[in-house]
Amino acid sequence: MKQKYDVMGMTCSACSAHVDKAVRQIDGVKDVNVNLLSNSMVVDYDESKVNDQMIFQSVENAGYKAALETQTVQAKKQEETVDHKKKSLILSFIFLIPLFYISMGHMMGAPLPAFLTGEENMMVFALAELFLTLPVMYINRYYFQRGFKSLWHRSPNMDTLIAMGSSAAALYSIYAVFMMGYDLGHGNMHQAHQYVMQLYFESAAMILTLISLGKYLESRSKKKTTEAIEKLIHLMPSVATVLKGGIEKEVPIEEVQVGDIVVVKSGQSIPLDGVIVQGHTSIDESMITGESLPVDKTVNDRVIGATMNVEGYIQVQVTHTSQEATLSQIIELVEEASSSKAPIAKLADRISGIFVPIVITISFITFILWMTLGNQTFHFALTCAIAVLVISCPCALGLATPTAIMVGTGKGAQLGILIKSAENLELLSKADSIVLDKTGTITKGKPQVTQIYPIGMNEKELLTLAASIEQASQHPLAKAIVEYGKANHIELQTLDHFEMLSGKGLKGTVNGKIILSGNQRLMKEHDIDLSPVEKEAALLASQGKTPLYYAYDGQIVGLIVVSDVLKETSQSAIEQLKAMGLSIYMLTGDNRLTAQAIGDELGIQVIAEVLPQDKEKHIRDLQASRQRVIMVGDGINDAPALMRADVGIAMTSGTDIAMDSADIVLMKNDLQDVVNAIELSHAVLKNIKENLFWAFFYNVIGIPIAAGLFYPFFGWLLDPMFGAAAMSLSSVFVVSNALRLRFFKPKHQNQMIEQENQIMKQEEHKMEKTMNIEGMMCPNCQKHVDKALNSIDGVKATVDLQNNCAYLQLDKDIDDSILIQAVEDAGYSVKGIQ
Known part of the structure; x- marks a missing residue:
C-alpha cells in the first residue's frame, strides 16, 4: 500500500536524502519519495512486513520526525x-x-x-x-x-x-x-x-x-x-442545501450522502458531483476543466462539484461523496504528482x-x-x-x-491537465511518436449529418421525409438525422405504419405512401431504381463514407450521409504536433477506407481495422523500433494500449478522472490539450x-x-x-x-x-458614416437599399426607415461616389454623407 507522511526537521536536500535512505532500508519497503518542498514522504510498502511505527522509528533514527498525513494539523504546529x-x-x-x-x-x-x-x-x-x-x-x-x-x-x-x-x-x-x-x-x-x-x-x-x-x-x-x-x-463548498420532504436544510458537505437531492441557486457553487433532476442552467466549469465559456445543462446532465451555477435554479441528485468527488480526485492527483x-x-x-x-x-x-x-x-x-x-x-x-x-x-x-507523476512529465517531453484513437479523440464520437443529396425534390422535403421515419428508431444514425431536422425547423409528419428491418433499415407509411430508409440491399429488394444516385454513391464509397438511401412511393428521392465528424480543434492540434516533430498515427477499428479518408484529410499515418485487444500490440511494435510513444484514447476500451505506451493520455467527460490506465488525464475532450500538455512538459x-x-x-x-x-x-x-x-x-x-x-x-x-x-485594431480602424436617403416609403424600400449597400465589399450597412438614413461601417476606404451610385441604382437618391 501507499501511505503519505509529514516529515519534520528537513531543511535541505541532504536531509531528504538521509530520510529516503533510512526508510528505504526497511525490509518490505518497495519505494520511497521524499519531498523537501512540501516536507512530506510517500512510502509504498508491504503491509505484512511494515507498519507506521517502523517508519516513524526509522525517520527518528535519521534525526527527524514523521507523522501520518491525517495528523497534518498537529504536525504543522511543530514546524x-x-x-x-x-x-x-x-x-x-x-x-x-x-x-x-x-x-x-x-x-x-x-x-x-x-x-x-x-x-x-x-x-x-x-x-x-x-x-x-x-x-x-x-x-x-x-x-x-x-x-x-x-x-x-x-x-x-x-x-x-x-x-x-x-x-x-x-x-x-x-x-x-x-x-x-x-x-x-x-x-x-x-x-x-x-x-x-x-x-x-x-x-x-x-x-x-x-x-x-x-x-x-x-x-x-x-x-x-x-x-x-x-x-x-x-x-x-463547506455546506450544501439538501432537500428532504420538501424542506431545504443547510448541512456540512461531509454529511451529504449519495442519492441526496441538493438545491443550487443562481450564483452558488455546486456542492458535489451529481445529475440534474430538475431545472436548467449555465455552469462555469473553468476552475475544473479550463473551459472558459459556460456550459448549458438541463435534466439528466452530469454536473461537477465546485463548479459555479451562473444562472438558473437546479436540483441535483448527488452521485459522489466529498471524498469521491472530482475535485477531491484532482487534488489527490496533483499532490501525488x-x-x-x-x-x-x-x-x-x-x-x-x-x-x-x-x-x-x-x-x-x-x-x-x-x-x-x-x-x-x-x-x-x-x-x-x-x-x-x-x-x-x-x-x-x-x-x-x-x-x-x-x-x-x-x-x-x-x-484541465492532470499529471499523475513527475516521471510522466519528463517522458512526455522526450516522446517522438504519438498514437491517437479516432472515435471520441480526433472525431466527436457522435454521428452528424454531413451531406444531403436530394433527387426530384429539395433538401427540406427530403429531410422532412427522412426525419419523419427516423423518429421511430433509437439508432444513433437515426437520432442524428432527427436532431438535424429539428435544428432546421422541420415539421415531422405522422407515421401511419412503421417496421424495422434488421440489417437493412426502416419501412414506414406517410400520407398513405411507403417510405424506405436504409442500405442498398433494402432498395434492391423493393425494386427501387438506383441509377439516379449511382455516381454519387460510388464517389461517397471511394471517400470512405456510407450514405443512407431514401425512397418514397417507389422512387429514389435522395441520399443522406451521416458520419462522425472531426472536432473543431483536431486539425489545428495535429498541425501543432507535427511542428513539434512528432510522428503521428491514428489507431482505429473502423474500416480502412473510412479511416484513410480521415488520415488523408489530416495528413497522418493510419492503422485501421484494429480490434481493441490488438491496439496494445501496435504500441509495442512502435516501441520495438525504439520510439517513445504517447497514446491518446478514451481510457476505457483503450486501457491496454494506454498502459503499454510510455505515456498514456486519457480524455474524460470531466467527472470520471480516476483512470488507472492513464498517466495523464485531460478534463476536456479536446486534442488541443494534448498539445498544451506537451508544451507544459517542455x-x-x-x-x-x-x-x-x-x-x-x-x-x-x-x-x-x-x-x-x-x-x-x-x-x-x-x-x-x-x-x-x-x-x-x-x-x-x-x-x-x-x-x-x-x-x-x-x-x-x-x-x-x-x-x-x-481584430480589435481592425475594428478601431473601421470608418463610420451616415448617409441621408430620399425616396424610401416602406419596408420593401428599406430592404432594397440594405441589399444595395451591403453588396459592396467592405461595407456593413444598417438602414433606418424612420429617419431616412443608413449607418455605414467601412472596413476600408471606399469612395463616396461608389456608395451613392449603389443607392441610386436601387431607385433612390442621396442627400448627403457625413
Missing part, C-alpha cells in the same frame, strides 16, 4: 511557520544592527560611544559584542539543535554546516576574549589589542541572520508554489547524499592547508574554512526539481534544467573562491558574511525561477490573443 520565521528574523536584526555598528562602524568612520573606544575599554568593547551575539544565537538555536543532532546521527545536513560555521566563529571569539582578559591582567596591552582585532562575533551573528533571511524569503516563495493546490481546496520525482532528479539526490560530508572535509582541508602550507595567519585560515561551510548549503540543489514539478503540475491542473523540464544548472554552477564557483583557491593569483577572498548571503539568495533564486511557470500559457492561447488584438 516553523512563515510568521514565526518573520518574528525571529526581526528579533535577530534588532540585535545584529547595533552589533554590526559596534564591530564595523569605526572602520567606516562612524562615531562610537566613549566607553567603547580606547585600549582601556577593550574588554567592554568585546563583552558588548558577546552579549549582543548571544541573543541572536539563542533566537536561531534550532540551527545548532538540528545541525549537531544530524551530525550525531552521522547524517550531516545544511543545519550542520551553518551550526559548525557559526560555532567556529563564536567559540574562537570567546577564546579571544579570555586571552584578551589574561593579557590585560598581565599588562600585555599589545597582545590584548591583537586579540580584540580577531573577534568574529559579528560574523557568527550575521551568518545566522542572513541564513534566516534567506529561509524566510524561501518559505514565502515556497508557499506560492502550492497556490494551485490551495486554490483547488478552497473551491470546495508533486510528491513524485522525475528521473532527472536522481542525479541531484545522489549528490545531495554525500555533499555535506564532502563540504566538511573540504573545510578542514582548507584550514589545515592554509595553516601549514599557505604561510597565513590563524585568522585567515579560519575565515576560509568558515566561508566554505556557509556558502556550500545544498538547499538550492534540493529545491531545483520539486519546486518546478509542484508549480508545473499545479498549472496543469488549472488548465517548459517544466527546461525549468528543472535551469535550476539544476544554477545550483551546480553556484557551488562549483563558490566553494573554490571561499577556500581561497584564487587568493594567491587574484587576491580574491570571500567573507563568511557574504557567503551566507549568497547561499541564502541562491535558494530564493531557484524557487523564484520555478515560480515563473505560474505564467505559462500554451502557444495557441498566445496566438488567439494576438488574433483578437489584430
